Amino acid sequence: MYGNLPFEISLKDNEIYPPLEEARKLAKERTEQYYKINKIRYDKKFQEADFKVGDLVMYEEFQYPNTRKLSPPYSGPYTVLRKYSDVLFEIDRPNALNKTDTELVHSVRLRHFHPSENFQLNYIQQNTHNNEKIIT
Numbered sequence: 001m002y003g004n005l006p007f008e009i010s011l012k013d014n015e016i017y018p019p020l021e022e023a024r025k026l027a028k029e030r031t032e033q034y035y036k037i038n039k040i041r042y043d044k045k046f047q048e049a050d051f052k053v054g055d056l057v058m059y060e061e062f063q064y065p066n067t068r069k070l071s072p073p074y075s076g077p078y079t080v081l082r083k084y085s086d087v088l089f090e091i092d093r094p095n096a097l098n099k100t101d102t103e104l105v106h107s108v109r110l111r112h113f114h115p116s117e118n119f120q121l122n123y124i125q126q127n128t129h130n131n132e133k134i135i136t
Contacts, residue, residue: 049087049107055080056113059093059105077113 051057058074075093082090087107095103 049089049110051080051083051089051107051110051112053080053083056115057089057091057110058113059091060109060111074111 056077057080058076059078060073061071061075062073078091078093080089081092081102084090084104088104089107089110090102090104091110092101093103093105094101
């Protein structure tokens with residue numbers, strides 16, 4: 001409370017209190033263990049961006065807190081024009097900031113575009129006489 005230690009320290013100048021050195025060593029070991037565990041968790045869920053030049057993609061528009069609740073989260077489709085690295089792509093989306101026709105985008109903001117004609121809806125009808133379900 002008054003800035004006095006409850007024990008005497010018999011250390012000379014430029015010496016470190018031994019428990020402090022041990023605590024630093026323990027903290028470093030635990031930090032390395034924590035890093036390894038987080039890397040394993042990250043690698044399990046990581047999916048490499050499999051976009052190719054010419055693919056149609058949707059661009060994620062959502063930017064918190066400047067996006068309204070009911071505004072569409074994606075815009076597009078846009079075409080991938082060039083692949084700069086494993087995660088950086090150039091798409092044909094106009095960039096308003098530097099007034100260019102293309103934009104460089106990280107892969108986390110892109111999704112594959114699937115045209116609606118590729119989807120087919122199946123309807124289930126129930127026959128009231130035999131209690132059979134018919135999928136059409």
